[in-house]
Amino acid sequence: MTISTHQAPPLVTLRGVTKTFGDVVALDDVTTDLNRHTSTALIGGNGAGKTTLLRILAGVYRPTEGSATFAEGDMTAHRRKIGVMTESTGLHLRLTAWENIRFHARLFGVEDGLARERSEALATQLGLGAALDRRTEGFSRGMRQKTALMRALVHEPELLLLDEPTAGLDITSARAVRGLIESLVDEGRGVMWSTHDLTAAKVCGHVLVMHNGQLVADGSLESVLEAHGAGHLEDLYLTLTNEATPEFKAGMEGDS
Amino acid sequence: MTARQRISAIAQRELLDFVRDWRTILMMVLIPLLLFPLLFIGLPLVIGGEAQELAATDVNVLIRGEDVPSDLLTALENRSVIITTAEPSVDVTVDDDEVRNGTLHAVMLWNTSGEVYEIHLRHLSTSTLSTDARQRVLVSLSEWEVQERERRVADAGLNVTDTLDPVRLDPGSTDLASDGEVQGLVLSSFIPLILTMWVVTSGIQPSIDMTAGERERGSMEALLCAPAKRWELLAGKWAAVSTIVLVGVMLQLGGLMFALTFLAGPSLLSTPDVGLLAILLFVVAVLFFSVMVVASELALAIRSKSVKEAGALLAPTSLAVIVPAVIVQVINLDGVETIWFAVPVVNVLLAMRELLLDRVDPLHTLVWLTTTAMYTGLALWYAQRQFNREDLVLSPS
Structure with missing residues (x-):
């Protein structure tokens, strides 16, 4: 499903990105590229720095050091080209799914008619068609996830940032979401997908593994596995997050 | 946008x-x-209802003293005051206890000293009925005093109205504010x-x-x-x-x-x-x-x-x-x-x-x-x- 077009300029470039909150170093010297036609799995344990990295990409945080650029400009200047689905979904529960989507569509400058058209198409694809005009307070976790995903997609972003998009979804729904993401990648968009679900991560063309704010693996799944002599992603993840030593990391940097 | x-x-x-x-x-x-x-709507109804109920309730007042004018007693009875009269007493402890336990609602000590009437009231301000009993006694006394004053002025051969009300304020005095x-x-x-x-x-x-x-x-x-x-x-x-x-x-x-x-x-x-x-x-x-x-x-x-x-x-x-x-x-x-x-x-x-x-x-x-x-x-x-x-x-x- 991944067509990596490394010849094209990267969609997003991160160079030496460090983010601190007081004494806490949430991100430490992160350097990588995100490309079009590529889905990137962002893997890491709790507190690894995944959400901070997503927030920097979304323009919510600014790097303390280093740079994050979208094509040739600052991330915040290109917010309308980015769609974000946050971990908590962030829906307004007294509003219907459509009203939630319409609100964000308006902020992104999408007319109501067009937003409705796109919402209905996405809802059908995700199996949420009948619930579009229902208040989200009665929604299950999965339905809220889908609504948040639709909201992130309604302005047809070039880069989609997803924080645990399949968490809490049943098998059918998770497959529908993955299918949607695959089709978005095929259309040429870049997708970054933060997940604990290594099964889902296996289908991504680009894998980033984070640990204690540092990027400890970066590349295609095959190249990362080969570089560290791991047979499976699970083995690699455990090795990198539990046993990673400075020498090991130094070797990693040399590889990448 | x-x-x-x-x-x-x-x-x-x-x-x-x-x-x-x-x-x-x-x-x-x-x-x-x-x-x-x-x-x-509600507050006047509640206040009015309470006031009506209170006014209709009898209160017990003990009057200790001699020569209490009968027209004053009548005025008190017209205000639903049940009067008990008794001889003067130096010890007020028993009366106070009865006010505190609600048997009595007020005590009036009456003493006639020549042309002057000396009155001392004892009541319990934390009790609504006792406070109301005191109020009924005061109003009755005030009205009776007016009548007594007019009677004395008339007995002295003076014009009651001119003597007691020498200053007349025009009720239509002008307020410059519209x-x-x-x-x-x-x-x-x-x-x-x-x-x-x-x-x-x-x-x-x-x-x-x-x-x-x-x-x-x-x-x-x-x-x-x-x-x-x-x-x-x-x-x-x-x-x-x-x-x-x-x-x-x-x-x-x-x-x-x-x-x-x-x-x-x-x-x-x-x-x-x-x-x-x-x-x-x-x-x-x-x-x-x-x-x-x-x-x-x-x-x-x-x-x-x-x-x-x-x-x-x-x-x-x-x-x-x-x-x-x-x-x-x-x-x-x-x-x-x-x-x-x-x-x-x-x-x-x-x-x-x-x-x-x-x-x-x-x-x-x-x-x-x-x-x-x-x-x-x-x-x-x-x-x-x-x-x-x-x-x-x-x-x-």
């Missing part, structure tokens, strides 16, 4: 979200609309207080919901990912809270006016004599005050990490406005020092009071307009600073 459209979208969404909550409708619409009418001006005075005694309290209290809940509430629910992060600048978020939320506050104020004033006009009798309310300039300045004062209060509340609420913390912060802070509002009500406007018109909160409230009296003092107006604009600007600047904080989204992980 322009900034104005984004602000409008944010404000519309906030308002839609807010009115979808039935508690909001109750709080913002029903209570303001019904509070004063209920007070004006009815409308008097009405302005009446309104100025409570409208600024009500407006202030309502602006402050009605802004708290929506301010918290739209800031700390959004942070807690996680919707703030989704909002920050949208291509709206932070000041646009503040402006949208400010517009929504201000709308809620102003609608609430209008409803409350409407309820109050309705109650005064239709329930309290036409004599209590007539159209106040307030000129157009004063009305316009009054509206400006309310608007400035609302902008300042709502901006401050949003700024304080956005600093809070949770709804609970915001509530704990804003509730006591509101006293900083309500206490001066109460004090301002008793400040004498005649000869008030100009410096008061520069003190935050106090200035707007004093201005409202003056304007309802149709007093447009150029110096006062200049001072309160300038200082209020400055304080409002400061409040907005502070709110903007808070909305620019990066930690509007928490949990660095």
Whole structure:
């Protein structure tokens, strides 16, 4: 499903990105590229720095050091080209799914008619068609996830940032979401997908593994596995997050 | 899409979200609309009913003394006082005990000393019936004293009316203030207080919901990912809270006016004599005050990490406005020092009071307009600073 077009300029470039909150170093010297036609799995344990990295990409945080650029400009200047689905979904529960989507569509400058058209198409694809005009307070976790995903997609972003998009979804729904993401990648968009679900991560063309704010693996799944002599992603993840030593990391940097 | 459209979208969404909550409708619409009418209907009914019930209740009064005039005793009995008479006694302990346990409601010690009657009353002020018994005795005594005085004057061969009432005040003495001006005075005694309290209290809940509430629910992060600048978020939320506050104020004033006009009798309310300039300045004062209060509340609420913390912060802070509002009500406007018109909160409230009296003092107006604009600007600047904080989204992980 991944067509990596490394010849094209990267969609997003991160160079030496460090983010601190007081004494806490949430991100430490992160350097990588995100490309079009590529889905990137962002893997890491709790507190690894995944959400901070997503927030920097979304323009919510600014790097303390280093740079994050979208094509040739600052991330915040290109917010309308980015769609974000946050971990908590962030829906307004007294509003219907459509009203939630319409609100964000308006902020992104999408007319109501067009937003409705796109919402209905996405809802059908995700199996949420009948619930579009229902208040989200009665929604299950999965339905809220889908609504948040639709909201992130309604302005047809070039880069989609997803924080645990399949968490809490049943098998059918998770497959529908993955299918949607695959089709978005095929259309040429870049997708970054933060997940604990290594099964889902296996289908991504680009894998980033984070640990204690540092990027400890970066590349295609095959190249990362080969570089560290791991047979499976699970083995690699455990090795990198539990046993990673400075020498090991130094070797990693040399590889990448 | 322009900034104005984004602000409008944010404000519309906030308002839609807010009115979808039935508690909001109750709080913002029903209570303001019904509070004063209920007070004006319910309170007199309750008070009147209680008074009637009390008046119909017999009270027991012990009169210790000799030669108590029979017409006084009759007057007391006509007020449902059951009288027991007894000889004078030095020891009042037993009588006091009976008042305390409710067997008696009051004791009157009567002593005739020549032409003078010396009276000592004993009652229990914490008992409603005992207090009422004392009141019935006092009223009866007062009426009887009038009759006694007239009798003595007549016995002395004097004209009773001329002797006892030598000064005649014309009941039609002229008040130079028109009815409308008097009405302005009446309104100025409570409208600024009500407006202030309502602006402050009605802004708290929506301010918290739209800031700390959004942070807690996680919707703030989704909002920050949208291509709206932070000041646009503040402006949208400010517009929504201000709308809620102003609608609430209008409803409350409407309820109050309705109650005064239709329930309290036409004599209590007539159209106040307030000129157009004063009305316009009054509206400006309310608007400035609302902008300042709502901006401050949003700024304080956005600093809070949770709804609970915001509530704990804003509730006591509101006293900083309500206490001066109460004090301002008793400040004498005649000869008030100009410096008061520069003190935050106090200035707007004093201005409202003056304007309802149709007093447009150029110096006062200049001072309160300038200082209020400055304080409002400061409040907005502070709110903007808070909305620019990066930690509007928490949990660095």
